[in-house]
Amino acid sequence: MQAWPIGYPGTDASEPANRAVWLVRRHEWFLLPHVGRSGADAYNRRVKVLAAMSGGVDSAVAAARAVEAGHEVVGVHLALSRMPGTLRTGSRGCCTVEDSMDAQRAANIMGIPYYVWDFSERFKLDVVDDFIAEYAAGRTPNPCMRCNEKIKFAALLEKAIALGFDAVCTGHYASILTDADGNKELHRSAEWAKDQSYVLGVLTADQINHSMFPLGATPTKAEVRAEAAERGFSVANKPDSYDICFIPDGDTKGWLGERVAPATGDILDREGNTLGQHDGAVAFTVGQRKGLSIGTPAADGKPRFVLEVRPITNTVVVGPKEALAIKEIAGTSYTWAGVAPEHPEVEFDCHVQIRAHADPVPAVAQVVVSTMVSTSSTHATHATHATHATHASDAGVELRIIPNEPLAGVAPGQTAVVYVGTRVLGQCTIDRTVSAVPSSSTPSEIPASAISATVNA
């Protein structure tokens, strides 16, 4: 029923060796009426659940399932923008007027209370401004991840707990399973195509203990839509949202251009020779091929790709596709999702995933004292990630991941999520990469202390 890459343990229940694990893990914790407690009395206690309702089909069905599991559920729609914009069809963005109404209508049908809470200021600072600053620093951030890390499972969860809730429920496709010792683990959802565990990789043990993902065991999205229709939800056929919610027209480059002062700069090769001009380094991402508009072709006639974006010198470094191959990634800003490995300093086998829809790649990982920390290579991250103080990582210590085969299209700022089987073990924000193809000149790294000067917002 599911298409896991070969080699994932614990997923094939027909294997006797895996059966015990499977039996434990099939207890999706959201069906258990307690959070972070043990003892029979806790099983009789109704859990107070805050269902974060975006106005989409997934969060509506998730909330309905939480209601049916017997929990006491309250629906909350997060107002993330002060300017909710026009009435757009479908779910092109978060918190349009229509989204709020859709969420409320679903809550009405479930018969649960519904409120709109204003998180717009935090969202602007922690997600939108962060997105701009990361791009301005030449990195490629994932705003959905940042929203999960800073808003949904931080600010919202904190407020919910303080107001007497036990858990926050969302429509993410991921599973929370319980191991033999009673610890909560974050796992991939049953359906590979819809799995969203990657964007939840930033969750910590405490956050996982207070989260609920009722859609994790659903084989297909079609099933969720059918269930929504059966429940009478008007959002049953609402299109999925794919864009960054605060860039509703999908024109990320144009949106950034309005916020980060664009300036003409040089396009260099790996040896530092000027090949042409660009009209703003910020618009480029590592691995990009199109839009380089270099007049002279490469000596070998092969296409050239963006290898590096240097915001301070406003330059873009290009080179052959082979030079994109990355043999090692590392980040000082790392977290463990659930119980941390007992000996993270000992190299362990894992899979690493570097984008929401990338395939996981076999790798080895290890927490090491950063040998690069005294060089300039990690300065940018230290400077601009000061807001990530909640991360458990120590300065000078990094999570180093070495994939079995080189990875392509890895950009600093991306998140590397580490899996063991279906379980999310942890993640790091990539701040250092090592190319598999050495060049004659070492790629330079730039301190980010002056980056804010280029940001308009």
Next chain:
Amino acid sequence: MVVYLDHAATTPMLPAAISAYTEAMGVVGNPASVHSQGQNAKRMLEESREIVAASLYCDPIEVVFTGSGTEAINLGIKGLYWARAPRRRILVPGGEHHATLDTVEWLAQHETAIVEWIPLDDQGHIDLGALAAAIDRDPLDVALISVIMANNEVGTLQPIIEVAALAVTHDIPVHVDAVSAYGYIPVNFRALATAGVSALSVSAHKIGGPVGIGALVLGRATTVEPLIHGGGQQRKVRSGTQDVAAAVSFAVAASAVTAQQSVAAGDAETTRLAGLRDRVIDGVASVAPTAVLNGDPERRLPGNAHFSFAGCEGDSLLFLLDAAGVSVSTGSACQAGVPEPSHVLRAMGRSEIESRGALRITLGHTSTDADVDALLRALPAAHAQALRAGMADRVPGH
């Protein structure tokens, strides 16, 4: 049992208004029809207009029924603005209801209007000196002044007579938004018109009548451009078949207002509401000594208690009180379903963080001591928990 303490949003309909409404809906006849049934409908409509006029101390011909208080305000402001062309200036205090704010902003964006905001003091009163200075800058170009009689959020009563006195010397029409004042303090159009007020807006559902009908009181000598054109009903100011049943129901509620404000009744209801309100104010002060009562402590609506709670969010308090069965409001405009910090408190010079701790508790004709008891029972736990939730959705230091 649910305790309803949000009468400023809407107040329960009077049972007599409900029965009159349902009975009148069974009556057939367009009041513009010539036959007997039409005449009967017309009679019901005009009797209702007379009763509503009496409650507002104006003549029946001066009452123009509208679909809402918001429509009345739109008609008053836009109608006066266009009738006064080519004058461009509109003088408005900050902190008005959105029905006024958005209307004048629309005129600025789509017409040639120049909107000038008159500042409020920290209790929400209009700065009369600033208004006088604004008028004097170019009195001939002022199209109108619009001012709220009692602020719908913080309850402060505005010095309408003084505002009108400044306007009348230059023949500038004044529109008064009396939606939140109506039923709670006397709204005497005759006295206001003598001072210089030209138009005044009210709404039925704030006084125990139905939602869906309001009225613009328009002095005989005042002309406005209509917003709606058609059959020429109601002085050709507001075309459209008139809603007899809603007018009948409105009139029942209006007659209750007249009776309540009669000489015989004295100030009994005002005194009763103010007594309940003061119990709320005292109770909040003992539960949350750092909570600030917003608005004028004396010259305010008798049923209005509006606070800024330090260190917690109004929406946390609202949620927790709601869970405890007590309905209150954050008092902030809920624009398009997205809550935003109170523009009224911002206009009164409060910080955004103070605005976010706002809670409005409003009493009305069904309110009792038991309601206040229930609020004050629920408040300590709700306040303590809201404080714990603190400003989780806030950015520290902002």
